[in-house]
Amino acid sequence: MAEKHISIIHPRPSSIVAALYTLRDLNVDVAILHGPPGCSFKHARLLEEDGIHVLTTALDENGFVFGGREELSSLLQKTNEMFNPKLIGVVGTCASMIIGEELREPIQDADLDVPVIGVEVHAGYPNNTKGVLIALESAEDIGIIDGEELERQRHLLTEATNVEKRHGAASKEYLVPSRGDVKYKVAGRIIELLKDGKKGVTIMNAKKETGYMFADISVAVNEVAKKLGKEENIVNMANVDDSLGLPRVRDHAKNIMAGFEKNGTIIHENIGGMDEYPVTGELVTGIIKEKYADYDFAVITGVPHAIPMDSFSGMEVISVTNGPRQVHPLKDMGHKYVVVEIDLHPKTLGVNEIVESEFGATIRELAKDMLD
Amino acid sequence: MGEKKIIAIYGKGGIGKSSTASNVAAACADEGYKVMIIGCDPKSDSSITLLGGKRIPTILDLMRQKIEIKEEDIVFEGYGGVQCVEVGGPEPGIGCAGRGIIVAIQKLSKISKSMDDMDLIIYDVPGDIVCGGFVAPIRKGLVTEAYILTSGEYMPLYAANNICKGLAKINTPLSGIICNSRTVTREEDIVGKFSEEIGSNMIAFIPKMQIVQDCERDGFSVLEKAPDSEIAEVYRGLARAIMSNNSTVMPKALADERLRELTR
Numbered sequence: 360m361a362e363k364h365i366s367i368i369h370p371r372p373s374s375i376v377a378a379l380y381t382l383r384d385l386n387v388d389v390a391i392l393h394g395p396p397g398c399s400f401k402h403a404r405l406l407e408e409d410g411i412h413v414l415t416t417a418l419d420e421n422g423f424v425f426g427g428r429e430e431l432s433s434l435l436q437k438t439n440e441m442f443n444p445k446l447i448g449v450v451g452t453c454a455s456m457i458i459g460e461e462l463r464e465p466i467q468d469a470d471l472d473v474p475v476i477g478v479e480v481h482a483g484y485p486n487n488t489k490g491v492l493i494a495l496e497s498a499e500d501i502g503i504i505d506g507e508e509l510e511r512q513r514h515l516l517t518e519a520t521n522v523e524k525r526h527g528a529a530s531k532e533y534l535v536p537s538r539g540d541v542k543y544k545v546a547g548r549i550i551e552l553l554k555d556g557k558k559g560v561t562i563m564n565a566k567k568e569t570g571y572m573f574a575d576i577s578v579a580v581n582e583v584a585k586k587l588g589k590e591e592n593i594v595n596m597a598n599v600d601d602s603l604g605l606p607r608v609r610d611h612a613k614n615i616m617a618g619f620e621k622n623g624t625i626i627h628e629n630i631g632g633m634d635e636y637p638v639t640g641e642l643v644t645g646i647i648k649e650k651y652a653d654y655d656f657a658v659i660t661g662v663p664h665a666i667p668m669d670s671f672s673g674m675e676v677i678s679v680t681n682g683p684r685q686v687h688p689l690k691d692m693g694h695k696y697v698v699v700e701i702d703l704h705p706k707t708l709g710v711n712e713i714v715e716s717e718f719g720a721t722i723r724e725l726a727k728d729m730l731d
Numbered sequence: 732m733g734e735k736k737i738i739a740i741y742g743k744g745g746i747g748k749s750s751t752a753s754n755v756a757a758a759c760a761d762e763g764y765k766v767m768i769i770g771c772d773p774k775s776d777s778s779i780t781l782l783g784g785k786r787i788p789t790i791l792d793l794m795r796q797k798i799e800i801k802e803e804d805i806v807f808e809g810y811g812g813v814q815c816v817e818v819g820g821p822e823p824g825i826g827c828a829g830r831g832i833i834v835a836i837q838k839l840s841k842i843s844k845s846m847d848d849m850d851l852i853i854y855d856v857p858g859d860i861v862c863g864g865f866v867a868p869i870r871k872g873l874v875t876e877a878y879i880l881t882s883g884e885y886m887p888l889y890a891a892n893n894i895c896k897g898l899a900k901i902n903t904p905l906s907g908i909i910c911n912s913r914t915v916t917r918e919e920d921i922v923g924k925f926s927e928e929i930g931s932n933m934i935a936f937i938p939k940m941q942i943v944q945d946c947e948r949d950g951f952s953v954l955e956k957a958p959d960s961e962i963a964e965v966y967r968g969l970a971r972a973i974m975s976n977n978s979t980v981m982p983k984a985l986a987d988e989r990l991r992e993l994t995r
């Protein structure tokens with residue numbers, strides 16, 4: 360099938376930033392941006408919240424002309440003294456890559472005992488997954504991950520890109536952001552369904568650390584069901600397999616599973632690793648067809664557009680996303696309600712347990728009003 | 732003294748742009764014009780024959796040292812009062828020479844007052860316009876007239892023809908073709924025809940003469956070292972032609988077939 364061609368007229372997630380996040384998942388202690396000081400500023404700060412140091416070689420007008428080989432090698436040495444890192448990443452930028460900077464030589468010049476992953480990336484790739492891939496390939500080059508994991512990730516990235524092209528942020532030239540449906544109204548609808556004895560599935564299909572907040576929604580739904588004595592009407596699925604993915608991603612799965620247990624939320628179906636959100640669709644469809652085809656509603660959180668609609672025939676679908684631009688595509692897919700957890704990602708950085716979501720809080724509060 | 736002229740001479744690498752530029756600069760200075768030559772080649776070889784063979788610090792040399800640059804640090808007076816500037820560049824193979832030209836020219840326009848009083852400013856650009864930075868003088872609207880230097884050989888003409896395409900694309904008119912001879916048969920004829928067919932004309936024919944290189948080797952223009960030579964007179968003629976020229980055209984490049992026919 361010929362791919363539908365959509366020109367890019369709207370800024371897209373950056374491959375440089377994707378490489379930074381990937382380095383974080385590989386547990387680097389410091390990531391150095393080789394480029395201008397303003398490049399990826401906001402994400403650099405966010406990542407610092409997440410416990411890694413993000414530095415820059417701060418190339419200026421002179422740096423663009425003369426290159427920054429020395430700046431990079433001396434910053435690497437300084438980094439080593441300041442932070443005593445066990446693993447360092449260096450990330451290219453548009454400016455440094457266009458002028459032909461090379462990362463390998465300055466890394467050699469710095470001559471550190473610590474392994475350094477050099478990621479020659481810029482933001483000129485239409486899909487930011489390219490940044491992830493280059494980072495992983497560079498990590499494999501120096502033996503930080505093995506070839507098998509690289510292949511696995513490569514497959515997941517291709518699928519993630521396909522998911523975005525099918526129903527996500529890359530499905531249209533321009534997507535109008537939306538705040539989605541009013542949380543109060545949707546929370547009320549969920550409570551009503553539970554009260555009426557309807558049977559529902561919650562599916563957390565979250566991308567990595569975003570699960571810390573999406574998990575809270577599954578927990579909240581279960582709390583209300585319990586309050587109504589309708590626990591057995593709810594089945595929970597979540598991608599919290601802690602044996603898969605990069606080191607940090609496995610930790611997230613462990614932490615979130617522990618959170619579910621602490622809150623008494625039983626995960627009936629563990630649908631994969633926390634980096635497997637693009638490939639859980641088929642599995643979920645199979646499970647539902649086999650066991651839960653007669654259920655009345657579904658609450659899907661995380662990357663809801665990765666789960667095909669034919670899983671849910673006859674069900675009322677409620678989804679929760681953190682992307683304001685995901686609202687219209689989800690509605691187009693046939694989701695009855697779409698809730699947006701705005702600014703979710705920053706709140707899930709630097710945490711290691713489930714954090715309260717606005718929608719979860721709304722469900723809890725409203726349940727108090729409606730049921731007590 | 733008429734309007735200020737800001738020109739650039741384009742052509743294949745090695746065809747003689749820098750030596751023509753410096754000889755023309757010297758000839759114009761002899762005529763009493765105030766002239767500045769701005770070398771935009773990272774090789775920094777545009778002004779050397781106007782300065783008795785000495786090299787001057789380049790704009791980018793000083794920028795690299797991060798010192799505050801004043802006009803007198805980068806603008807040097809050469810033969811006949813010609814103001815000489817060299818942009819310079821990073822070490823070959825490192826950084827970005829194109830960006831260097833852009834930044835250096837911005838710097839120069841900002842700090843140079845003498846630019847305003849010039850009658851003629853010549854940008855001496857490298858032959859291979861390998862990236863956007865190398866056309867920055869034209870793109871930024873600094874250059875008002877472009878000349879193309881070529882011999883009657885196929886490759887230089889091929890380059891000249893490509894430059895015509897480039898000029899048309901960036902909407903810069905062509906003021907004329909200069910033939911710098913390599914003593915090819917029917918050369919004057921070939922270059923004359925080429926000029927005509929692209930819609931322009933050949934404003935000078937410079938013979939190939941050993942004395943150009945001899946003077947250059949000693950660090951001088953022929954105007955300074957051999958003012959009575961035959962070729963010095965040719966450069967004077969070219970200088971007058973440039974200073975009095977006010978006809979420009981948008982060149983139409985030839986098809987490659989035609990170009991081959993011409994040189995056959």
Ligand SMILES: Nc1ncnc2c1ncn2[C@@H]1O[C@H](COP(=O)(O)OP(=O)(O)O)[C@@H](O)[C@H]1O
Nearest residue numbers: 744745746747748749750938939940943944947
């Ligand atoms: N008319 C001429 N007669 C003899 N030698 C010439 C003539 N024009 C240029 N040259 C020589 O050709 C060589 C290359 O010229 P140059 O000006 O450096 O070329 P460009 O600047 O186009 O790369 C120089 O050694 C120069 O002296």
Ligand SMILES: [Mg+2]
Nearest residue numbers: 748749772857
């Ligand atoms: Mg030259």
